[in-house]
Amino acid sequence: MSEAIDYRKNLHTAGAISITGVSKSFGKLKALDEVSLELEPGSVTVILGPSGSGKSTLLRTINHLERVDEGYIQIDGDYIGYQRRGDKLYELKEKAILRQRINVGYVFQNFNLFPHLTVLENLIEAPIAHRQLSRRAAIDRAGELLDVVGLRHKADAWPRHLSGGQQQRIAIARALMLNPRVMLFDEPTSALDPELVGEVLDVIKKLARSGTTLVIVTHEVGFAREVADNVVFMVDGRIVEQGSSTQVLNQPRHERTKRFLARVL
Amino acid sequence: MSNQQRLTVVPARYPARTVGAIVALFILASVIDSVAFNPRWEWGVFAKWFFDPVILSGLGQTLLLTLFGTILSLIFGGLLALARLSSSWLLSTLAFGYIWLFRSLPLIVVLIILYNFSYLYDTLSLGIPFTALSWGHFQTINVLGQFPAAVIGLTLVQSAYSAEIIRGGFLGVDHGQFEAASALGLSSTRRTFRIILPQALRAIMPTTFNEIISLAKGTSMVYVLAMPELFYTIQMIYNRTQQVIPLLMVGAAWYLIITTVLSLLQHSVERWLARSVTREPQPSRWRQWRNRSAKPVTEELSHVRSH
Numbered sequence: 001m002s003e004a005i006d007y008r009k010n011l012h013t014a015g016a017i018s019i020t021g022v023s024k025s026f027g028k029l030k031a032l033d034e035v036s037l038e039l040e041p042g043s044v045t046v047i048l049g050p051s052g053s054g055k056s057t058l059l060r061t062i063n064h065l066e067r068v069d070e071g072y073i074q075i076d077g078d079y080i081g082y083q084r085r086g087d088k089l090y091e092l093k094e095k096a097i098l099r100q101r102i103n104v105g106y107v108f109q110n111f112n113l114f115p116h117l118t119v120l121e122n123l124i125e126a127p128i129a130h131r132q133l134s135r136r137a138a139i140d141r142a143g144e145l146l147d148v149v150g151l152r153h154k155a156d157a158w159p160r161h162l163s164g165g166q167q168q169r170i171a172i173a174r175a176l177m178l179n180p181r182v183m184l185f186d187e188p189t190s191a192l193d194p195e196l197v198g199e200v201l202d203v204i205k206k207l208a209r210s211g212t213t214l215v216i217v218t219h220e221v222g223f224a225r226e227v228a229d230n231v232v233f234m235v236d237g238r239i240v241e242q243g244s245s246t247q248v249l250n251q252p253r254h255e256r257t258k259r260f261l262a263r264v265l
Numbered sequence: 266m267s268n269q270q271r272l273t274v275v276p277a278r279y280p281a282r283t284v285g286a287i288v289a290l291f292i293l294a295s296v297i298d299s300v301a302f303n304p305r306w307e308w309g310v311f312a313k314w315f316f317d318p319v320i321l322s323g324l325g326q327t328l329l330l331t332l333f334g335t336i337l338s339l340i341f342g343g344l345l346a347l348a349r350l351s352s353s354w355l356l357s358t359l360a361f362g363y364i365w366l367f368r369s370l371p372l373i374v375v376l377i378i379l380y381n382f383s384y385l386y387d388t389l390s391l392g393i394p395f396t397a398l399s400w401g402h403f404q405t406i407n408v409l410g411q412f413p414a415a416v417i418g419l420t421l422v423q424s425a426y427s428a429e430i431i432r433g434g435f436l437g438v439d440h441g442q443f444e445a446a447s448a449l450g451l452s453s454t455r456r457t458f459r460i461i462l463p464q465a466l467r468a469i470m471p472t473t474f475n476e477i478i479s480l481a482k483g484t485s486m487v488y489v490l491a492m493p494e495l496f497y498t499i500q501m502i503y504n505r506t507q508q509v510i511p512l513l514m515v516g517a518a519w520y521l522i523i524t525t526v527l528s529l530l531q532h533s534v535e536r537w538l539a540r541s542v543t544r545e546p547q548p549s550r551w552r553q554w555r556n557r558s559a560k561p562v563t564e565e566l567s568h569v570r571s572h
Binding site for chain 2: 063065094095100101102104106108110112113114115116117125126129130154159160175178
């Protein structure tokens with residue numbers, strides 16, 4: 001598969017994610033409770049769990065879309081949202097946080113393409129804003145990534161005129177434009193009609209083979225079995241079980257995991 | 266099949282609509298008749314004054330006031346809206362206070378206070394308060410003439426309303442758009458002006474044009490400054506000639522024209538903003554009308570050009 005290499009050129013190393021004792025509350029609800037997790041560079045991790053179990057919140061904290069109350073998250077040793085000097089974590093200013101986010105691609109459940117920009121403009125917006133690429137270079141790279149997701153012919157279309165599956169593939173390409181070390185997917189297929197799920201999962205599979213670190217929140221257990229190195233199962237803001245995908249999906253140890261898988265499969 | 270072919274479709278008829286239309290046309294005709302042929306409307310006087318230089322210069326003042334008022338109040342109102350939405354408690358409270366104050370004060374009060382500013386403060390100076398630092402002193406009466414006072418008064422009041430309209434537009438944009446912009450690491454300035462504002466504009470535009478149209482007519486309020494804008498000019502003339510109705514009709518016709526132009530402008534701006542939504546944009550009415558038989562002409566033109 002030539003495209004598996006194609007879009008990774010100029011890519012820096014894949015990132016290692018380290019989550020240490022992270023807690024987060026919304027009012028009285030404890031969304032995350034002392035979550036710790038180590039993800040190796042280039043690994044593919046699927047987070048499973050019933051709704052309200054804190055999977056999406058965990059994903060959002062990795063990109064600092066959500067502040068954590070306790071604990072910390074590191075990507076390649078850098079503290080997300082903070083800078084460490086000695087034994088103190090200094091809160092970063094907004095600009096520095098935005099700069100950190102360049103290393104992390106995020107794909108939303110509802111795509112969140114910018115509806116007033118064409119597909120091409122959606123893609124080149126961020127690299128131009130960050131002065132990573134010239135306009136010309138950004139357009140070239142956008143073309144390559146649109147090839148990867150199979151939508152080059154839609155470069156000048158408006159997002160609203162595309163199907164959900166196409167929009168999500170564009171959103172993935174948009175996140176890849178910044179050469180992120182880590183890609184986060186927040187239920188990327190949940191808003192899609194069943195027959196459109198496959199085309200999005202296919203794109204993610206291509207990425208999985210490319211060596212970028214992926215973290216995917218999803219309900220697609222079959223997809224997890226096929227693609228994931230690790231599977232993490234969460235309930236009530238806690239990690240109940242984690243391990244290789246075969247272990248967690250085929251021989252779940254925890255009662256809660258067994259019940260969940262029995263219902264989903 | 267053959268059974269189906271024999272069926273004919275009878276369109277539904279609405280006799281009441283026809284009757285209603287006839288009644289409406291009849292009323293319209295009688296109104297037009299009474300306005301056009303009743304000599305007391307004095308259309309001759311209307312025609313005489315319509316393009317009179319005095320009226321036109323008043324019209325010019327009205328247009329200038331509307332233009333300055335609109336531009337300045339949109340800029341200032343936009344800043345107020347951003348301040349109101351800012352996460353800084355102080356900024357948002359100050360903006361709230363400003364909006365509260367100037368939505369409460371009648372325009373006429375603001376205008377009269379500004380016009381009497383020279384009575385309240387003899388001189389204005391540019392410098393840092395509570396220090397001796399200063400870059401200039403001005404006589405208030407020289408700086409705040411009729412026109413500046415009118416523009417400032419209109420801007421102060423109008424921007425309070427504009428701020429709320431713009432804030433409403435921002436609130437209407439899906440929160441996911443903020444998150445997507447943040448996730449891509451876009452700076453807050455870029456997020457605001459490149460991502461959120463263009464989407465907010467669609468919600469902002471209709472109400473903004475409402476406000477511009479009210480402002481165009483609302484400028485007549487500056488007559489309290491004895492400023493010769495359209496309405497004040499007309500009052501001066503009919504006080505002299507006693508031809509009240511025809512002169513008011515001159516004013517009404519000009520306001521009608523201003524509003525018509527603004528409405529057309531609004532229509533085309535909204536069409537342009539909707540371009541990402543409509544699947545196959547219809548050519549504008551004007552273009553449709555121009556192209557109604559233009560096909561062969563364009564072909565001929567291209568033919569000529571290719572030689």
